[in-house]
Amino acid sequence: MKRLLSLVTFFIISSAISQNTDEAQLKSIYDTALTNGKGYDWLNHLSNQIGGRLSGSVQAQQAVDYTKSQLETLVGLDRVWLQPVMVPKWTRGLPEFAYFETEPGITTNVPICALGGSVSTPSIGIKTKVVEVKSLDDLAILGKQRLEGNIVFFNRPMDATEITTFTAYSGCVDQRYSGAAEAAKYGAVGVIVRSMNLRQDDFPHTGSMSYGDTPVKDRIPAAAISTNAADLLSISLSLNPDIKFYFKQNCQQYNDVQSYNVIGEIKGTTNPDEIIVVGGHLDSWDLGDGSHDDGVGCVQSMEVLRLLKETGYKPKRTLRVVLFMNEENGLRGGNKYAEVAKNKNEKHIFALESDAGGFSPRGFTFNCTDANFEKVQSWKSLFEPYLIHLFDRGFSGADIRPLNNDKMVLAGLRPDSQRYFDHHHAANDTFEHVNKRELQLGAATMASLVYLFDNYGIEEN
């Protein structure tokens, strides 16, 4: 009985000690991030010295070189390397131009931008009637008779009543991704898509699209139009269905080019064969400087390793920061990393991605077993002092998803999402819209979760 009591006392005490150690470690991480963070300076360079980093561009290569050199200057990393990956190269070319014509000679210019991966228009542009639809399903209803030779205008807005704006985005991105491939089947000659933006403004928002198995000769150009202009066009069409729409763009697809994932590593002390990955994607769209999407995710991921080192923590497991190339229009970096990991028979236990903007962090979403989700729930109280409350199941991140197996834990940082789509893939995704404290709080929140998974491992059953 005495022995049992001692044992119970021992467990209570050691559990209290580890709780205190964890609290102290998190406090140290947050304090360091908020008083001596480096992420904002790195982002300043990525955004203002380099700028938009579309895969295959000079800027993407500059971003590879810059982040590699910064990781090499960090004290305590055991290894920094580049992982080669071939990526698509698409260029926007000269600025796009568009207007609609209510009667001959009466035109209204509207802001558009080519969707990523779109073909060019003929050099003189396209001018023809425009038919508004709200969904891909509308195409079959209207049929070839109404669509052939015309431009299709996809105008289903994001659902403002969704509290998480990413859910609203998922609800209409099919128009952008598949609109051109589907409309081409009915003989349409071009596609204009309402920007995925919850705000009324004048910024067109680009983003990836796919022609699927549409033969090259049948591919039609596709562009996004700003929300203000989409509403204006819609109202004008309701008054006069014979409106003609003109647009011109001269984007181009090239052969794949060589690029790289950038990787930095701290070797684990006791379980070096168990790997933890934290990452974001280094490429971005070309219209803005890619600060929120996803410069922030890259510098926060670099910051995770720096914060753990700076606070004196010695990782038990191997920690890797991975800056993935080509998330936006191919996911080649994410796929390559997973492929190499598989070929090398590496054991990844946890991967965390930050690719939802640099806003004030609210928590995480997880893709994992019940046992690991329970484990995460047991850590919630540690995060409460930092106003981190959200620990849900859900999507983790595009770049880490290819790594997934049925044992490991995947997670995504979830910052406040309300402002995200004001900037997403548009010319106003720029440095001045990132708040330094919010960025650093995100990095500290990530570092805290990485610390916990490193210290306690995952549940393997």
Place this chain on the structure above:
Amino acid sequence: MKRLLSLVTFFIISSAISQNTDEAQLKSIYDTALTNGKGYDWLNHLSNQIGGRLSGSVQAQQAVDYTKSQLETLVGLDRVWLQPVMVPKWTRGLPEFAYFETEPGITTNVPICALGGSVSTPSIGIKTKVVEVKSLDDLAILGKQRLEGNIVFFNRPMDATEITTFTAYSGCVDQRYSGAAEAAKYGAVGVIVRSMNLRQDDFPHTGSMSYGDTPVKDRIPAAAISTNAADLLSISLSLNPDIKFYFKQNCQQYNDVQSYNVIGEIKGTTNPDEIIVVGGHLDSWDLGDGSHDDGVGCVQSMEVLRLLKETGYKPKRTLRVVLFMNEENGLRGGNKYAEVAKNKNEKHIFALESDAGGFSPRGFTFNCTDANFEKVQSWKSLFEPYLIHLFDRGFSGADIRPLNNDKMVLAGLRPDSQRYFDHHHAANDTFEHVNKRELQLGAATMASLVYLFDNYGIEEN
């Protein structure tokens, strides 16, 4: 036994029904706010058509007239009125000017602004040595010998490690509020205070100060300096303690003038004598347009009544929106409202203030009995779909605090606070820094809590 079972079943079912009714009512409030909100348009007028609304100014009167007229157009309000209150009138006058001189003729201009309520400098300004301190306590240590005839430079920064930035603000606002009164005791001739801002930038932040019982003839001028300039001055002083500081301001205090609280009311159907107040303050500082502080709080409070009406809810208790005048430099409106309520023997059961910015809402802090705090905790799950997690005890709001008694519930909306002090009392507290969705989510969150207290009342024991 059968009767007991029926009774239990009845309670379970009726509890489930009220849970469902509450869920549906909150959903309706949030949906209406996000798809058909009016707050942002009202704020646009207050900020961009009227602008900064310092007590006693023409703009403050315009804001009274505008909000009264808007409340009068709202369908379903039973009564709209102005509650007279005398307010102080202080004006900034011509723009301030300041520099420091490292050696004769070598000067560096720095951005400053007079603190609200400060006296003017002599018309030729003040130029003398400057002594840096970190706290009011430092004054006694340095004493008259070091301070007499000099300018005191209060330079204790906000603590970046505080997660809630209002806590960091509370930790250094004594320098601004009492710095001049304290420094005058040691013969100082002026006071310069580091802006209450967590960010490094070039905006000086004003705010209220008090001379306490300092005789008029002994009052010394006080100004805020931007964080960048504060750091530059501090470094320069460490290299050369003989630096001279020059500043000039010609602010002026006038006699009190007539102003008003703006009040709108919906009479309760079943408990009209129980009053619920929701409010913000209509006055603002003069440097920006007062969007976050506190135009947002005013339009959100107006929106609360509109949302409840719009969703078809019939309040049981009397609901009042109160737009308080003169929170910033006198609190005359809040005090007057409480005084009139007391004189009329009105029974206020709940008061809710929004005065912490228009950022994404996180929850509320409450000042109430244990029984009411428990009641609030039981509603937490209703707010979870809207990512509202914070239900803590704490400060409610300056304007509603004078109403307090030991029975009623006071609450403050708590939006994300990370960006708030970037804008607080500065020239960049402007409309474009408010996000429409974040504003409307705050209004819906407030309307939901008002609905719950209206529907269920408070615990009076």
